[in-house]
């Protein structure tokens with residue numbers, strides 16, 4: 001894998017992909033490379049590097065939308081928007097280095113999803129180069145739009161297998177006037193989830209309700225509240241009440257954003273395996289106790305308001321493999337789904353990223369893959385859908 | 387128009403009766419009459435109507451239609467405003483009137499599982515005892531179905547802050563046009579693989595039929611403040627929308643009505659809107675009760691600074707409901723002004739509101755028609771209601787509508803924000819999309835519906851019906 005193609009605009013990207021298709025040359029689509037560990041990373045003939053596709057294409061603050069080239073770093077988009085008092089309400093892992101295209105293609109979210117929406121909810125327009133070099137646009141630059149199929153959704157989480165994103169448009173928001181953090185510790189994971197659940201059922205809509213725990217130690221529930229000062233204060237009060245109802249007390253937490261960012265980057269650390277499960281909300285406590293009983297259990301991090309739970313497992317190969325299998329099965333049994341987000345290179349061959357389960361509608365996904373990438377040159381085999 | 391060779395007319399009706407039984411099939415002239423139209427202006431007669439009881443019926447029907455080359459057109463309540471449920475190529479209309487149950491309200495997981503024929507409002511009513519509701523609230527919510535909402539990706543006044551239908555669907559059961567049943571998603575926020583649910587929502591029945599839907603339920607806001615602001619001119623009202631958003635405030639709803647719309651609403655509903663205003667804004671903030679008064683006051687201050695002459699805050703639930711009844715009854719109220727109306731549905735970036743509303747006014751003048759405006763101003767989703775009296779005026783009215791859409795696209799917007807493309811705007815798709823864009827959507831269509839039997843003649847430009855438009859565009 002030596003070739004590197006680094007197109008500077010959509011037309012150059014389309015040409016490069018069309019040439020690769022003609023030559024049946026497979027492409028790894030890569031932004032900053034922060035998520036090289038995701039999915040089944042099979043060998044490819046060349047790397048299509050998106051980082052020259054950079055810059056803000058359009059930002060009219062009053063429209064609350066922004067259009068950016070897909071190779072632009074998230075951190076740069078964040079600073080550009082901050083200058084207008086706005087933000088793109090995503091808190092993806094690897095936030096400092098990741099590119100916009102990579103965030104969309106990997107469906108990267110953190111803890112803000114329940115309040116602000118995930119990538120699928122914020123992305124309103126895309127321009128992508130399909131596997132045969134066709135430049136296809138979907139959506140647009142307006143916040144409401146039902147003209148034609150919503151292809152944007154297909155690219156979210158597609159891991160580059162359906163097309164190379166060259167431009168993305170998002171909804172953005174004014175920065176909240178106030179933000180505050182608090183945390184509370186619980187002896188049992190179930191109590192932390194119960195306290196979180198009490199908040200989820202109110203109309204407080206906290207920005208983050210994150211849970212973190214490890215073997216033996218306490219379980220921590222962290223809350224971030226965004227908005228006007230009065231509802232933020234009230235949300236903190238509700239949080240204290242729900243902590244008290246579970247027999248503990250809540251404290252303000254000034255350094256919350258840094259703590260959340262570290263928790264969010266559990267998958268960035270190379271050792272051990274990380275399973276990521278999306279679960280029905282009420283299934284989280286049972287899933288957490290299953291995780292905590294596993295031999296290699298090292299850490300659990302949950303976006304408790306969305307039901308997205310990540311579990312870190314460490315130990316010898318047999319322990320990790322057994323733990324991963326148990327967690328993927330548990331996720332399925334309770335009506336959710338899961339994947340192996342990261343595993344040691346030594347286990348790549350023995351642990352498939354999606355386990356043994358086929359996603360529902362796989363035959364449709366395969367037809368879409370074939371329709372969008374007829375020669376099968378884009379990230380072959382990388383996603384659950386091929 | 388493609389002419390299919392498949393089974394039609396009386397032989398189709400009797401074959402369907404053999405397949406499903408008489409009680410599930412309608413085929414007489416009178417029975418079919420009410421399925422000729424929906425909420426829009428186009429009509430076409432189906433060969434037969436089928437009323438399935440369950441998914442198995444739909445699968446059986448689809449398999450049969452696939453074998454016999456019969457188009458299949460799903461239909462909810464028929465309130466659609468783009469001719470989506472009209473069988474433009476004939477065939478079978480599938481009505482979900484008998485698949486209208488709530489299968490489950492799962493309060494712990496904050497989900498509901500429903501059949502497609504369920505009326506939108508019934509879901510929120512049933513969820514209320516659990517402190518939950520279904521966010522998408524189209525103004526037609528007393529009649530329209532969740533299946534229709536999924537097909538159109540419907541919005542409503544409160545989707546400004548909380549998202550449209552696609553943001554609230556986590557699971558679907560589909561029957562593809564060959565009869566294959568696929569269950570996608572469930573009660574978690576996402577599942578592995580491509581987001582097929584995301585691609586399906588808004589596909590207007592052209593990718594298949596949805597037979598079961600899992601939706602997200604949301605905690606009811608603890609409290610709300612509803613504000614009516616009246617402005618001497620519509621420009622004043624539309625500039626205020628930008629000013630509110632510019633001040634960093636995103637209310638849960640901002641709706642705008644012009645004087646003509648207000649006149650109709652007052653005559654029909656008596657919502658208490660001032661009749662002398664050039665433009666009215668109806669706005670709401672909701673959530674925890676703390677800070678709502680301050681937020682409402684800030685909005686009122688911005689309105690005042692932008693020339694609002696009347697400001698009223700609903701003091702009771704009754705007052706709030708009355709203010710909203712006016713807005714939700716606005717389309718129906720047009721009957722007070724003219725025998726008929728044609729609704730357009732374009733979207734523009736919100737900062738372009740004042741300018742595009744002026745273009746709408748110019749279009750009205752040029753065509754000598756009256757246009758009332760009632761719309762979701764917060765997200766730039768225009769609904770010009772073009773009034774007319776006689777069938778013979780329809781062509782001119784449609785032309786006026788098209789000119790408004792062209793202005794929306796020129797401003798960087800879209801030809802439809804929530805009513806869909808259907809058979810009404812399929813010829814206009816090239817205004818917004820390149821041939822490659824449309825061909826890419828065509829690839830999705832072929833992946834789901836290779837036979838092309840799922841609601842044909844919708845979304846994509848059809849050579850027959852669109853030829854005239856293409857000629858006009860070239861001129």
Ligand SMILES: Cc1cc2nc3c(=O)[nH]c(=O)nc-3n(C[C@H](O)[C@H](O)[C@H](O)COP(=O)(O)OP(=O)(O)OC[C@H]3O[C@@H](n4cnc5c(N)ncnc54)[C@H](O)[C@@H]3O)c2cc1C
Pocket residue numbers: 424425459460461462463464465466467469470471482502523524525526529530531532533534535536537538539540541542543590591592594595596597717718804805841
């Ligand atoms: C007075 C009035 C106000 C309105 N206000 C709004 C508004 O505020 N916001 C908004 O978004 N819309 C609004 N609408 C438009 C309309 O109500 C919505 O599009 C609604 O979702 C249509 O639902 P329905 O059940 O009537 O669908 P129908 O009109 O019966 O069908 C609409 C489309 O859905 C497809 N369909 C129906 N059922 C299924 C199924 N089970 N599987 C697959 N496809 C299916 C049909 O084929 C058709 O293409 C309004 C309409 C009226 C008349």
